[in-house]
Amino acid sequence: MEQETAEELYLSFAGIFQRPRPDIARHLEELIDLWAQEIPSSEKVIGELRDFCRAFPAGEARENALWGEYIPLFETGHVEAPPYASVYLDGEGLVLGREAEEVRNFYLSSGYGLGSEQGELPDHLGVELEFLALLAGTGSWDAAQSFRQKHLLPFLRVILPKIRATERPVYSQAAELLTSWQLGQC
Amino acid sequence: MQRRQFLKGALYGTGGTLVALSGLGAATTALNPRRVAAAVPVSRKTVYSSCEMCRNQCPIAVKVENGKVVKIDGNPNDSAFGGVICARGNSGPSLLYDPERIKKPMIRTGERGSGKFKEVSWDEAYTYIAQKLKAVQEQYGGEAVAQTSHIGPYDAFFQTIGKAIGSPNLFSHEATCPMARIIGLNTTFGTAAINADYANTKYLLVVGRNFFEGIHVAQTRAVAKALSQGTKMVVLDPRFSVLAAKGEWLPIKGTTDLAFMMALANVLIDEKLYDEEFIKQYTVGFDKWAAQVKDKTPAWAAKETGISQDTIIRVARELAQAKPHSLIEYGWRTTFTADDFQLRRAIMIVNMMLGNFEVPGGYYQVKDAGSLKKVPAMAAYAKKLGPIKAPSFPKPKKGRIDGTGEKGTPRQLTPIADGAVGQITETILTGKPYPIKAWLVHRFNPVMSIGDTEKTLAAIKRLDLLVTCDLYMSDTAYYSDVVLPECTYLERTEQVFDMSGLTPKYVLRQQAVDPVYPDTKPAWQIYKELGEKMGYGQYFPYKDIDDYVERQLAPTGISRKVFAKKGLWTPAGMKPFYVRSSDAKASLTLLATKSKKIEIFSDAVQEATGDGVPVYVQYPQPGEGEFRLIEGKVAVHTNVGTHNVPVLHELMPENTLWINAKSAAKLGLKTGDAIVISAGKYEHKGTANVTEGIRPDTVFCYHGFGQISPQLTRAFGKGINDNKLIPDQLGLVGNSITSMTFVKVRKA
Amino acid sequence: MAKHYAMVIQLKKCLGCQACTVACKFENKVPDGQYRTKSPAIGPSGTYPHVKVFFEKQACQMCQDAPCVKVCPTTASHYNKDGLVLIDSHKCVGCKYCMTACPYDARFINKNTGTADKCTFCYDTRITKGEKPGCVSTCVGGALLFGDANDPQSEVARYLATHRTEVRKARFGTRPSVHYDYEGVK
Numbered sequence A: 001m002e003q004e005t006a007e008e009l010y011l012s013f014a015g016i017f018q019r020p021r022p023d024i025a026r027h028l029e030e031l032i033d034l035w036a037q038e039i040p041s042s043e044k045v046i047g048e049l050r051d052f053c054r055a056f057p058a059g060e061a062r063e064n065a066l067w068g069e070y071i072p073l074f075e076t077g078h079v080e081a082p083p084y085a086s087v088y089l090d091g092e093g094l095v096l097g098r099e100a101e102e103v104r105n106f107y108l109s110s111g112y113g114l115g116s117e118q119g120e121l122p123d124h125l126g127v128e129l130e131f132l133a134l135l136a137g138t139g140s141w142d143a144a145q146s147f148r149q150k151h152l153l154p155f156l157r158v159i160l161p162k163i164r165a166t167e168r169p170v171y172s173q174a175a176e177l178l179t180s181w182q183l184g185q186c
Numbered sequence B: 001m002q003r004r005q006f007l008k009g010a011l012y013g014t015g016g017t018l019v020a021l022s023g024l025g026a027a028t029t030a031l032n033p034r035r036v037a038a039a040v041p042v043s044r045k046t047v048y049s050s051c052e053m054c055r056n057q058c059p060i061a062v063k064v065e066n067g068k069v070v071k072i073d074g075n076p077n078d079s080a081f082g083g084v085i086c087a088r089g090n091s092g093p094s095l096l097y098d099p100e101r102i103k104k105p106m107i108r109t110g111e112r113g114s115g116k117f118k119e120v121s122w123d124e125a126y127t128y129i130a131q132k133l134k135a136v137q138e139q140y141g142g143e144a145v146a147q148t149s150h151i152g153p154y155d156a157f158f159q160t161i162g163k164a165i166g167s168p169n170l171f172s173h174e175a176t177c178p179m180a181r182i183i184g185l186n187t188t189f190g191t192a193a194i195n196a197d198y199a200n201t202k203y204l205l206v207v208g209r210n211f212f213e214g215i216h217v218a219q220t221r222a223v224a225k226a227l228s229q230g231t232k233m234v235v236l237d238p239r240f241s242v243l244a245a246k247g248e249w250l251p252i253k254g255t256t257d258l259a260f261m262m263a264l265a266n267v268l269i270d271e272k273l274y275d276e277e278f279i280k281q282y283t284v285g286f287d288k289w290a291a292q293v294k295d296k297t298p299a300w301a302a303k304e305t306g307i308s309q310d311t312i313i314r315v316a317r318e319l320a321q322a323k324p325h326s327l328i329e330y331g332w333r334t335t336f337t338a339d340d341f342q343l344r345r346a347i348m349i350v351n352m353m354l355g356n357f358e359v360p361g362g363y364y365q366v367k368d369a370g371s372l373k374k375v376p377a378m379a380a381y382a383k384k385l386g387p388i389k390a391p392s393f394p395k396p397k398k399g400r401i402d403g404t405g406e407k408g409t410p411r412q413l414t415p416i417a418d419g420a421v422g423q424i425t426e427t428i429l430t431g432k433p434y435p436i437k438a439w440l441v442h443r444f445n446p447v448m449s450i451g452d453t454e455k456t457l458a459a460i461k462r463l464d465l466l467v468t469c470d471l472y473m474s475d476t477a478y479y480s481d482v483v484l485p486e487c488t489y490l491e492r493t494e495q496v497f498d499m500s501g502l503t504p505k506y507v508l509r510q511q512a513v514d515p516v517y518p519d520t521k522p523a524w525q526i527y528k529e530l531g532e533k534m535g536y537g538q539y540f541p542y543k544d545i546d547d548y549v550e551r552q553l554a555p556t557g558i559s560r561k562v563f564a565k566k567g568l569w570t571p572a573g574m575k576p577f578y579v580r581s582s583d584a585k586a587s588l589t590l591l592a593t594k595s596k597k598i599e600i601f602s603d604a605v606q607e608a609t610g611d612g613v614p615v616y617v618q619y620p621q622p623g624e625g626e627f628r629l630i631e632g633k634v635a636v637h638t639n640v641g642t643h644n645v646p647v648l649h650e651l652m653p654e655n656t657l658w659i660n661a662k663s664a665a666k667l668g669l670k671t672g673d674a675i676v677i678s679a680g681k682y683e684h685k686g687t688a689n690v691t692e693g694i695r696p697d698t699v700f701c702y703h704g705f706g707q708i709s710p711q712l713t714r715a716f717g718k719g720i721n722d723n724k725l726i727p728d729q730l731g732l733v734g735n736s737i738t739s740m741t742f743v744k745v746r747k748a
Numbered sequence C: 001m002a003k004h005y006a007m008v009i010q011l012k013k014c015l016g017c018q019a020c021t022v023a024c025k026f027e028n029k030v031p032d033g034q035y036r037t038k039s040p041a042i043g044p045s046g047t048y049p050h051v052k053v054f055f056e057k058q059a060c061q062m063c064q065d066a067p068c069v070k071v072c073p074t075t076a077s078h079y080n081k082d083g084l085v086l087i088d089s090h091k092c093v094g095c096k097y098c099m100t101a102c103p104y105d106a107r108f109i110n111k112n113t114g115t116a117d118k119c120t121f122c123y124d125t126r127i128t129k130g131e132k133p134g135c136v137s138t139c140v141g142g143a144l145l146f147g148d149a150n151d152p153q154s155e156v157a158r159y160l161a162t163h164r165t166e167v168r169k170a171r172f173g174t175r176p177s178v179h180y181d182y183e184g185v186k
């Protein structure tokens, strides 16, 4: 895969799995185009995504719909799939465990730190994907490979099935696409 | 191409989470491990602070490694605690790092109760709240805004909002818990700051309280210490609690404790066993009390209470024999009946008959700066905290919805700072005496704790605004319009707390780590910022919490460093001090009543209720096939606040209904059977726990289970929500009534 | 003289409050759902209103003739220089022989490390630093005593000399270092 495409794909998934944002919501159709083009996937998944876009035209309604899914899925209270790697990989079910620490160190070693603006934990799914986009964008293939193997893939293996199982619009389909791209299965 | 531009703009621009570190930069690909090591040094420190897994604020020592809390111990510098904390205190890190906490402010987007929210910035949340409050204020007046909190340091900031709006309707949760005791003490001693010296008592009679499951570390340890020194303990409780297991269990009939107290007084008078000298020197109105208990013989009380006459007489004699180092415990949750405060007064009156005031092993007035100032020999130890000067608040235009403070009615006795929190839902639903349209809630869960869950939910639907600030998506937060995320006690510093006992003591909660979720904030900051947004900045005249603490400490001469080093301050060299320990006739200059006497007959209570001394009221007992439903605490949970904390949930995910073996046999029930508990209007499913440890006419469950917020993943729907079955019924002084619900039980 | 660390549990004083249980979890990073110690209720027994119940703290008994050490094929389970039974997790292969051999059901396979785990008397984290074990120092009821039984001045030695205590399942001849005082509960 070309450097540029990899970067775009990582960015697109980072955009989806981070907290819903007006710009991402507005450009959702373009992300779907990108996925349809680059990831071997079933028409069903792409169709469901497009249905969502039709049901919720860009704007506040779409944003709220995304929030309505994102919060119970990732964020507060009934968290169906906590988006933090530590929760799964450290065995305690808690955030900011060793995995978070290691991921943060990896970022530092590649020259990145966490911005204070967004206030996110280092091992958030969206942040790890964003980091890979940065590595892909700068052609840091070795670092990218090593991060993928050590951190991203083990995390994806546990979290993606959880997200898919919720059957929440957009997120479960994005998880399916990410599975197919990263874990090589549909 | 266009697509790519957008993605990069979105994520690499201001929206990006990751930023390139200066000096390395995104273009640098070379890994530099040495630089990394320098960036993350291993650091270890211990931060002294104060626990908040329940409201007791025990002193703690938080071990922090690399910015992470790894372990919490008790603060060894406080001898009353001896470095001990309870199971909940130990589980702090489990709350701190829980992925289920609320992380950002949220505004509701779907129907109330649909659980649909969106996240917003703090500024958006403040603006939304401010606008809604303004609208309510303009249309209905400031009094249409009600505020409730559990009770705690946050009130200094939270309640400022309501006071600035001009609302009289500020409530604590006390009416659902200790308020009747507070009133009992206020009306007898002129202050509620009366503590018991459990550790040194020789004989302890406990009325329904459960030190060994409702854990208050210092007090629990003191009772345990007394027991290990051979103190005899007698426990009145319809249920065989852990405390009852460590003493003599007297399974008293519910709501008859006052009969037991009156009979004790009757025996003490009849057998001339009480401390006449004490009564003469320090009290007023004893003759009226004596007249009141004249016919309250042990034989009479035996019929009322179900405890034999001989036992009552024996307990009275044993108490007298050990006096003045014997004590009758005044209770923690005091919501048994409509006139519970009179039971608390009666308990304290019988205590005074034992002459156990201001002696070791008895009751004493808290030796804080205020009371010590009144004792010349001790005044030097009194270091009063500085006030935080702010302009005075506008005077509310109307009286409170619950009649608190109204002269000539029982509610004149209700503390203005507490009020009758159970009144709110009634007022919202009826609009009487006037409408309540906005409700601000801080760290409190009325849906689960003020009686009648369904009624509370119905009331919430009528509101224009419900705001909840909490750590979790509590049942009340779930139904709110705006949800604000507070950071936990481990992530914030608070003002100095006065935790005086036998000597003055100040404790400081000190931030141990940065907020785990960076968009959570401490209460002081949330309400200061909201206040500023609403134009009430003048009521928050401090820069931040450090400035606040500085102002508190300034006049005392106590350095903040003392807290950093030890976590608490007590006056050097001062020994525990009881006014009467060496001189039984010492004058009680610190007494806070106007008469300077302990008021067995209280003019205020006379004016408020017509009963200046406690009068016995007989309440109905369960009929055939009925049970009295009672509830209580368990050592691993706090009220309704901790059932979703991972470790604590793991230890106790669910409650059951305790039912006496004989009663269960009649119903054909075995332990583990699915049952339905019916309180008439409402029913609840549950599981039976058949036991010998409860009266045959009583059933029991631990409180706080069966939570209804589906967003409390772990605790949701597990066990019995007793609050659904208990009606929202208020006693004379506005206390909730929790021990007068009768239920039927059947197999599901 | 060699040390002999011992614990005394005064059952009369135990409240079943589980402060020890939770303290141990954080002190020793025990994974969720697993425990090195617990204090279950024994009872209630009797008939209303003459009822009894007590709580019995359970954990590794620090046997001086430990069946777990005997059966361990890799010498991972061993006596350390202070006579404590400890597990060297580098040597442990997770064969579970020790779990079967232990008459007190004190061991489990730590789901994070995959190796055998049990109470260590907090040897590394606290005792060697001169502190009491985590459970002992947080015990709300004041039910737990700990110290060197070979030092006649120690609290445990004095207690053992002046009280009648029992060891659990003495018939197995394991010579535990944890002593139970049942006075007042049986």
Ligand code: SF4
Pocket: B051, B052, B053, B054, B055, B056, B057, B058, B084, B085, B086, B087, B088, B089, B090, B215, B216, B217
């Ligand atoms: S009693 Fe327990 S939960 Fe409450 S403050 Fe103390 S240690 Fe914390």
Ligand code: SF4
Pocket: C059, C060, C061, C062, C063, C066, C067, C068, C069, C085, C101, C102, C103, C104, C105, C106, C107, C118, C174
């Ligand atoms: S109690 Fe079990 S694990 Fe502990 S030393 Fe004895 S046999 Fe080994």
Ligand code: SF4
Pocket: C023, C024, C025, C027, C028, C036, C037, C059, C118, C119, C120, C121, C122, C133, C134, C135, C136
């Ligand atoms: S001694 Fe340490 S390891 Fe053993 S039960 Fe106590 S806290 Fe856990």
Ligand code: SF4
Pocket: C013, C014, C015, C016, C017, C018, C019, C020, C021, C039, C055, C057, C138, C139, C140, C141, C142, C143, C144
């Ligand atoms: S902390 Fe102490 S009192 Fe509480 S359960 Fe453990 S041993 Fe018993």
